[in-house]
Amino acid sequence: MAVIGGGNSGVEAAIDLAGIVGHVTLLEFDSKLRADAVLQRKLASLPNVEVHTMALTTEVTGDGNKVNGLRYKDRATGEEHLVPLAGVFVQIGLVPNTEWLKGTLELTKFGEIVIDAKGQTSVPGVFAEYALTVNERLRLLAGLRYDHSSRFGGFVTPRLHLKYDIAPWWHLRGSLGKGYRTTNLLAENSYLLSSSRRFDWNGTHLQSQEAAWNKGLSTHFYIPVNHRDLTLSFEWYNTSFDKQLLADVDSDPGMVYFYNLQGTSFSTVYQVEANYELFTGLEITAALRYTDARSTYNANAGQDGLPYVGVLRERPINSRYKGLFAASWQSPLKRWQFDTNVQFNGDSRLPYMGNTTERRSPAYTLVNAQGTRYFRWGSIYVGGENLTNYKQANPILTADHPWSPGFDATQVWGPIHGTKLYVGLRYFLAKK
Secondary structure (H helix, E strand, C coil): CEEECCCHHHHHHHHHHHCCCCCEEEECCCCCCCCCHHHHHHHHCCCCEEEECCEEEEEEEECCCCEEEEEEEECCCCCEEEEECCCEEECCCCCCCCHHHECCECECCCCCECCCCCCCCCCCCCCEEEEEECCCCEEEEEEEEEEEECCCEEEEEEEEEEEEEEECCEEEEEEEEEEEEECCHHHHCHHHHCECCEEECCCCCCCCEEEEEEEEEEEEEEEEECCEEEEEEEEEEEEEEEECEEEECCCCCCEEEEEECCCCEEEEEEEEEEEEEEECCEEEEEEEEEEEEEEEEECCCCCCCCCCCEEEEECCCCCCEEEEEEEEEECCCCCEEEEEEEEEECCEEECCCCCCCCEEECCEEEEEEEEEEECCCEEEEEEEECCCCCCCCCCCECCCCCCCCCCECCCCCCCCCCCEEEEEEEECCCCC
16 A cells, blocks of 8 residues: 655554555655654554655556556656555645635645644634644643633633543543633523513622633443443533522522622533443443532522622532433344333422422433334334323413412423324435
């Protein structure tokens, strides 16, 4: 095999091919390779790779049915050479997609964006990133963005991602970054208008830009079991708010108080997932997730003249536990397919209703299933949703008196429709 091109793409292709074919010839037009140093070191360690620089490819030869050779000219000596081979990979001519940035950002003669030591471009508010391959197993991606807003002034948004291959069957990923979000009080809380509650922010200068740090870790295992890979993944994600606009529905059943966060507010998610092909055609997935979302609310909300007394509470109507079991089977000839999933939803805290007694929604389980028969012209499918026929009782509080102070249609935590059966047909107007 031959690879034309000595950049990252060309060298990576040569490294990959070296593990598959008996011999690889790498041709580079320039006097030296332009790939990252770590890739060049890996390439140099491979005994079945031959590198030629100053090589001008002039012809790819064949016998009328397939490729059988390549001619190139040595630009230093003028000599021509013929390399017998069975295939050619061309990894040159990759041009940055920056044509539309000409006249706006500073570019190199090759069309690459010019950034400084901080990752900033020549125009504020334009994002730049840096990818680093430390070695064959560790890769880093760092980014930095600067924005200037007429409302909030200047702010910097950093981020960092890494991927570390501990072993061929064990991978680790991590991420860290800061995020900003402009809030819109009415648009984001319009669902609360479907109740008799009144909105009150008591003249407070509300936080219109939220800020938070996002962190995450995940690890994936690929474990051989009975000649198939069992995939296991463990994930942890956390969002911690520095600035946040809170909507307090606990302090008064007839009010929604809006105020700025003073204290701690976070959301932490833990998840474990397993995926395995039990036998040919049958794939099963099982997952479990736990969410811990809490914010510091003002125990004296709505009481003029009293100081902010922070109380760390679980955020309302946010299911703590969720589970999933899914199975999918397809017949050997791919004429039949059956899918089913079971969803477990844990309890959640409900808003206080004028007292300090904590109310919680019950846990419940949903079952969905579908069967499909495939034909040359399309498919027919039949299925059902919520086969356990679980429904939330009285999802609308005081539904028979919509103008009363107790009317509230915002405390929906579960399904309000029972079992739904369906049948459908898909017809291909044209097949690829």
